[in-house]
Amino acid sequence: MDFDLTEEQSLIKDQLDRLLKDRYGFEDRKKYMAAAEGFSPDMWSAYAEMGLMALPFAEGHGGIGGGPVETMIVMESFGRVLALEPYFATVVLGGGFLRSGASDEQKAELIPGIADGSTKYAFAQVERGARYDLAHISTTAAKDGSGWKLSGAKSLVLHGDSADRLIVTARTGGEAGEEAGVGVFVVDAGATGVSRRGYPTQDGLRAAEISFDNVRADHVLGDPGNGMPLVRTVVDQAIAALAAEAVGVMSAMHELTVDYIKVRKQFGVAIGQFQVLQHKAVDMYIATEQMRSIAMFATMMADSDDADERARAMHAAKVELGRGGRLAGENAIQLHGGVGMTTEYAVTHYFKRLTMMNTLFGDGDFHLRKLAALGGLFDKAA
Template structure:
């Protein structure tokens, strides 16, 4: 495999790195957290202006026709800057459903809004006791005329507090954990019967618990086959996992750089603590863990082009395992090497560890994906 970036990809990396360097230092991030929904509309507009929100969409839909590598580049940069804006929820997940399963009409109705920054999405999937099982769905979608009526509850919906549009998994037939009978539905966030309770998460983002009570949607709300939507859901979630792996690599990279810089400047016994060989060895171990994670993130990105869904899922699960292990190690070492200051809200290093911890537990933790790898991606 060729892991070198093309000239266009290098320009993309320089573009987003430059944008975030200019507008997204740690102090600016604190200000953005205080805005409605917990992120900056101005920064979101800048991402739209640079075409970053339209990267993965086909040129026929107004996008740039970019692939998984471009998404990896963007997500790694977002991870380095601890970006709060809903790129994952809107472009990767919401856009993923539209790209892979949306009808021509659905694409025309929603993709232009994503690209120009006027529309954001949230994926309402997690339920009580469902853990990481995408087939564990008790929310129902029942036929009413040509449309559907959705009832149920979803929890920890990323960007759910502020999204304009929700993509909801709901059961159209069968038992709670049956793989058949699950569909994905587009639901306006302000639809009658939708109740949202928003709150901040540990990593500084915002989520919401959402209740659907007799929410009526039209026949055009279903994305793809409403009775066999799980393969589509699994594909989009695997793409989200891959994107989060890249984001984690960015966060780990910055954590290591911040820690090494601290070792060079913090003095003990009259000398920088970075001169102590034991601490140098720990920093070297962090570097090894980072490069292992980077390699697996690239592998998962390449796996996006695999034709075999099982092979693709296994590759993504393997990457998530390494990302979880490396993220935990680098995060813990970063905190320890910073000493007590690493535990304070004022020090950014602790915020990187929080984000890495949330990534590790989103769409399956390390143990869950280790089982997936052992069983060939079938868990």
């Protein structure tokens, strides 16, 4: 199998890496984090001008016609610099719901706003007590004439405080935890009855607690009583994107650590000359390459119509993200010594990001149990 990028994909990667190298240093990131939005509006506009927002959408909807590989390229580059902008929330999650669940009319109305960078989205899914269960939804959607009204509360909505529109899961029937009776709705974030409280997360991003009090939904995506297959499809695609971002995070963290042990001296010599520290650096490299391999596999499976096989790949990617990310992060901190625990050094921010990524949509232990229940990465019967 040929894993080389096409000429167009290589061009996307080179242009984005050059932009981030010029404008997304560690000090730049701290400045962007301090902005009112928690990220750089100028960088967001630059991504839009490059066409990054339009990558995964069909040309007929203002997109470029890319796929999971293009998303992988972008997310890995963002991981290397710990980008703060809501690309994942808007393009991967919000855009994923529109690509997979919207009608042609809805796509024509909603996708151009994402593609040109004018509209930001957030996925309002998590509720208190859910413990990674996507179907644990208590927020309700009641029929109101030809539309729906939503009531309930969502937690840890990634970039929910700056989003223009919200993708909200709500129950049209059944009880929390049941697969049936869940709808996926598009809500104007500024609509009457929407209340948002934003805050920074441990990795420097932003999230929000959002409540809905008889909020009228603008759109329902697909069947309002059978939305869980759509949710699981988009979450699987999002996990593939997270795996790619983890490759970027771990690669940068490994490079920072190797550079540090080459110049940090103890007993008159660089500590990188000590064999035991070289072994730890090699362990980090191996973990990074293993993450790269499973991220590629997850990317190839992201658009699979076989839900079980796709789920196996995503469970495995999250298991490796949790295991390999922790190994790489702990070794990076240890090799840096005391300074590795300070906010003045970039390495601690990379480890924080990996830790938060591990918990998003279920940590490694959760996905290991799910993968075991499916019989492992590959179907033995097949």
